[in-house]
Amino acid sequence: MTSEASGTTEIPKIISVDDHVIEPAHLFETWLPTKYRDRGPKPLTAGIGGLERVASKYRFTTDPNGQLTDWWEYEGNLFPYKRIIAAVGFSRDEMTLDGITREQMRKGCWDPKARLADMDLNHVEASLCFPTFPRFCGQTFAEADDLEVGLACVRAYNDWMVEEWCGDSGGRLIPLCLIPLWDVNLAVAEIKRNAARGVRAVTFSEIPTYLGLPSIHSGYWDPFFAACEETGTVVCMHIGSSSQMPAASPDAPPAVEASLSFNNAMASMMDFLFSGVLVRFPKLKLAYAEGQMGWVPYALERADDVWEEHRAWGGVRDLIPHPPSTYYYRQIFCCFFRDKHGVASIETVGVDNATFETDYPHVDSTWPHTKRVAEEHVGGLPPDVVYKLLRGNAIRMLDLDFDK
Template identity: 25%
Template sequence: MSVLKSGIIDTDVHPWVNGDIKGLLPYLSQSWQKHFDGRYTLPNHALRPPLARASSNRIDEIPPNGGEPGSDPTYVSSQLLDRYNIKHAILSSIQAGKLVSLPNSNEAIALARAFNDFMINEWLTVDPRYKLAACIAVHNPIEAAKEIRRVAQNKSVVAIFMPLFNILMGNQHYHPIYDAAQECGLPIFLHPTGTEGGFSTSLQFAGGVPSTYIERHTSFPQIGMAQLNSLVFEGTFVKFPNLKVVLAEFGYSWLPHVLWRMDQNWRGFRKEIPWITEEPSQIVLDKVRLTSQPVEEPNKNKYLMQIFEMIQAEKTLMFSTDYPHWDNDFPDHTFTSIPEELKQRIFHDTAAEFFSLD
């Protein structure tokens, strides 16, 4: 049963490539096929979900013909898009996000291109409701910018999935990426990759290394806070005024206190960053959007509505399922007690405007 008659936009769906690198071989050159011969799996973080098969995916979503959950685009269409009246589903490959764990930049560049070609040819052609957040290898910004301009020629590519390296996003290292994304009118899409704190090239958590999966998972909002701070105070949105950013699966309840602290410090120390001429909170509200999953719902609806008021949820929040992960949020059980006008914004309108859909 659908939540909205107008349809829903799901801003975070995770497709899967069976066989990992082996499944990408048809999209790699012969020389790269020889390079990866016998080495067909991207590395996994040591701290995995304590579930069956140590997988983050729902085992009840395994396709009828086998393979990993989320690996059959036709099955996902029936299980997710048809069932919940999903008008558009934005695909972001967590597998591709693991490329930040590779110290070899040439490997990451080749695999990012192969992941994108796989998704374009084997997903976008199956159902027009699928849209893609194409992945880039942030190791080499010049090559990443070339890849952005290449995939942008496909109108079903609506964002650029930028796996997070161990360099904060405001750093000039990324400027070629932002220049290309702005030129092509594509938002930057951020999402946890499962590599955080586990590899020398991936970003680290504040305070030290978590010792359990639950610690790692609970600490994800730290990442969103740190990247937001860096983007705003380094002047990224001043240098690239048309750049837009999505924080997917980092939560949203932390945003009010971060905005308050940013504004307070800006008033006290703005001499240090004279290029920021308006309140940081306004920059964030204009340029940044967050996704709903995992839903952070207080035990009283009035508290949720207070959070929504503080973050201007009608403007900043977009619905996502996180399908097919074990903790996904389906639309008929998400934000069931909020006003219909706000629901329309969160489940459809904001994403339609932000990603230039419809």
């Protein structure tokens, strides 16, 4: 439908494929089996201190005089919540790396009923949420010393996600589950366990080798990809799910990393296009979260040129039978929320390949102005394209019941 007064297409209710959840303090006490609770994650509230370097990693310390902050303690390590990951409701100048408590956050960050109310305020019908404390694809549990407890934590998180966070939402909160990254057979079992109760999305690392895991070229992950294909489970990869963000100079300000954040999604997509994974698993679906899409047209052009001109010495002559863009248009979804260049190139990006997000409650979130942002980006496009970008492609990607 097009508004005659403005000449712009009416904006349908949005389905966001990339939002985030702040885990409630009771999660592991409630959902972790009793025998693991003493060794599982525990919530605490304390002042936040500075950073210290321990065994090549940076860790936060507590300080009784520091900003009051909610944390998780797990295997002797401390994980604070910071304001930039619960930024909705704050001004841009207040969106800092300071610690924050759940009480100081907008309640929709961690309470499902409040989240639904905030979605109503934001013209959003449904939302897929990535984790925070477990990190984007469950790295926290993969790095644990006690992987028996780590596995129990993965399952506990998934049970909470399906039964509590999404359970009473009428399908508006869409479950996104973790896998135990350290064991592909356990990962397959978890995919099937969750698919049996209707889960159709799993989070995975964009570049698993950055986590010390086998590459997608090795064949190690093929049973995982096969299980996802068999169950219709979408492999969702968020920027930063490799625990590294691209940068230039080592002393560059964080703004450089923020500006280059799409690079990991582009590198990951090239990896998949030339891996043979999408050839072997033609019904597997990949989704890139928060990577935007303005880079996609040239990436596809370059990939096809390399395949055409360099496939023999490039090692893909017998591996990739068709131009790489073939597999992108068939099996890969990108997503955007501020990308006018990508929208201007939407025919090449793919009107059937792009989805939308709000990034609630992160510093980049468009809440509560997402409808206006969507109008500014896609309001001039044909109604059928607007529908696909803002909800239709997400419905098809995740096999949702909306509009059926």
